[in-house]
Amino acid sequence: MDNQSKPTCKLIKPGETYTGKQAFTYFAGISAENTGARGICMHLLTIPPGGRAKAHLHENHETAIYVLSGEGGMWYGENLEEHMVCKVGEYVYIPAGVPHLPYNPSQTETCTAVVARTDPNEQESVVLLPELDDLH
Numbered sequence: 001m002d003n004q005s006k007p008t009c010k011l012i013k014p015g016e017t018y019t020g021k022q023a024f025t026y027f028a029g030i031s032a033e034n035t036g037a038r039g040i041c042m043h044l045l046t047i048p049p050g051g052r053a054k055a056h057l058h059e060n061h062e063t064a065i066y067v068l069s070g071e072g073g074m075w076y077g078e079n080l081e082e083h084m085v086c087k088v089g090e091y092v093y094i095p096a097g098v099p100h101l102p103y104n105p106s107q108t109e110t111c112t113a114v115v116a117r118t119d120p121n122e123q124e125s126v127v128l129l130p131e132l133d134d135l136h
Contacts, residue, residue: 002076003063006102007036010034010035012028012029012030012034012035014027014044015027017029020126021054021056021126021128022048022053022054022126022128023104023129024045024051024053024102025046025116026043026044026045027043027044027045027046028043029041029042029043029044029045030042030043031032031091031120031121032120032121033061033121037048037120038114038117038120039120040117040118040120041116041117041119041120041121042114042115042116042117043044043114043115044112044113044114044115045065045112045113045114045115046110046111046112047070047072047102047103047104047110047112047113048110049104049106049107049108049109050103050104050106050107051103051104051111052101052102052103052104053089053101053102053103054128054129054130054133055075055080055099055100055128055129055130055131055135056096056099056101056126056127056128056129056135057064057097057098057099057126057127057129058094058096058097058117058119058125058127059096059097059118059127060096060097060119060125061096061118061119061125062069062093062094062096063084063092063093063094063096063114063115063116063117064091064093064094064115064116064117064118065091065092065093065094065114066090066091066111066113066114067086067087067088067089067090067091067092067111067112068088068112068113068114068121069088069107069109069110069111069112070088070104070109070110070111071085071087071088071105071107071109071111071113072085072086072092072102072103072104072108072111072113073085073086073102073103073104073105074086074092074100074101074102074103075100075101075103075135075136076078076094076098076100076101077098077099078099079099079132079135080099080100080101080132080135080136085105086094086130096118099125099129099132101132101133101136102103
């Protein structure tokens with residue numbers, strides 16, 4: 001086995017961003033694309049004041065979120081019938097296959113969070129649910 005194919009530690013510097021299918025802009029962190037990760041991805045998400053995602057779910061992978069600043073709201077459940085607001089220092093767990101619609105309830109503060117998923121290809125299993133977008 002040569003050194004090129006041997007797994008090694010990698011430092012990812014901030015800077016690159018991308019817009020996900022969910023309509024949020026992410027700061028690229030760790031993923032299969034930039035590290036060769038096989039079981040995890042982790043990114044930084046900022047939701048502008050009043051911003052919201054498109055309703056969606058993540059097939060076959062779980063999501064963990066840690067709120068760094070601001071507050072994040074989320075409608076979730078089969079018909080987005082359940083609701084939560086997460087604050088600085090709180091964690092959110094989203095099981096695979098659960099529809100959700102995250103948003104920033106503040107009209108003045110940005111919400112910033114670290115998002116980790118058990119799929120190294122962050123956008124691959126995102127399924128948009130346009131039929132739920134207008135429920136909230």
